[in-house]
Amino acid sequence: MFTRPTLIRESVYDHLRDAILNGEFQPAERLGEVELTERLGVSRTPIREAIGRLTQDGLLEGTPGRGVRVRVVSAVEAQSAYVVRETLDGLAAALAASAHTDADAGALEATLSELEAASSEDYREQTRLDLAFHRRIAQAAHNLPLLDLARDLEQRIALVKHQTRIYNSHPQTAAQHRAILKAVLARDQEAARRTAALHVRTFAALVMENLGVQSV
């Protein structure tokens, strides 16, 4: 009823983020403001604001006066991101185990069911639902700073995933998701932390393997 008009800068932000994460820009490709102006049909102002946010998100990098480019994530940094995520997701799961409400439980169950029902060939849908599941856990932790940090880290991971072209789930993924949910619903903090951390580690190992890096 009182829908406020969508801001141009938000549209631009979403568009650019999706474009980066879908590989429509090459890693290290330079993004000129004027070029984007012509491409998107809006003025430089909202583009600059979107670029600013994306830079803080870690998806772009730039030096003042010299524009921005798509950030290149090194193998070392990818590894670093997963190390942090292992701990952070573990914390989120542990907190969710202790703090989740009935509504959280229902949402978690619903999201995971959807994920399990998704076609195993629809990579995009799987990624979307996997993301949603992890976000739901972070929400169920009822810890705002954690939620914000997790979202930030997720963006970086998304960039890693794209640049390393790891699209498929690990075979154990489904079972691990179930294990996490079970531990959370049972309010078993330590089990939740353990299973969530293991899940990240499993996936990280897959990514690292593809990168030709031996995991620590």
Added chain:
Amino acid sequence: MFTRPTLIRESVYDHLRDAILNGEFQPAERLGEVELTERLGVSRTPIREAIGRLTQDGLLEGTPGRGVRVRVVSAVEAQSAYVVRETLDGLAAALAASAHTDADAGALEATLSELEAASSEDYREQTRLDLAFHRRIAQAAHNLPLLDLARDLEQRIALVKHQTRIYNSHPQTAAQHRAILKAVLARDQEAARRTAALHVRTFAALVMENLGVQSV
């Protein structure tokens, strides 16, 4: 020789951040762009960019079309931030224990010595050096995503600290700093994690205690 001119938006960002963290704005105080324009003598453009960053940092909050205000941190959120920091600082210390270089070790030792030598009554200097010590540990972890996340969380904590008016160090602080450094230098990951987490918990307890007798 190759000093690039300081950007106005950076100056504005630094100025506003310091002002917020020094209490020159009341919590929930509205920041009008035009007002800041007159106050700082620059145009709206760099002010808007600085405000955007501060909003993403969690120091300001705003709804589109309605400007921004200094974010009010509730007691619950303060507690939440410390819970996350406990884990994150623990991880940073553990990683630092395993990854620090000789240069890191020197810098850590130097910073802590400075902190110990600082006058116990100069709250500002103590805060600055305490911050520097914690940041050095995060740097010694050699994990860029972690460093970024820690910085983000630190900003929020700084806001909490200001709004709860906790300025003094806990008596055990000095000993705990030494214990952290010792564990890091000994490359004892678990001890580093434990001591760092304990340090955060000690301080968090102090903050929470003060929140119990004070309405924010």
Added chain:
DNA sequence: AGCCTTCAGATTGTATACAATATCCAGCAA
């Protein structure tokens, strides 16, 4: 050749103009 200088074109940083919303208060009706 190799390196520096210089300058034109392109690009970003900042200021300002204009458009779209939101805020607030006077006035009125129930």
Added chain:
DNA sequence: TTGCTGGATATTGTATACAATCTGAAGGCT
């Protein structure tokens, strides 16, 4: 009084103009 309506005012969102800086190549010097 309380609540609504309308419109003047103020504020934010976007576009554009202008200034400062960077880039890159042509031309001169050693």
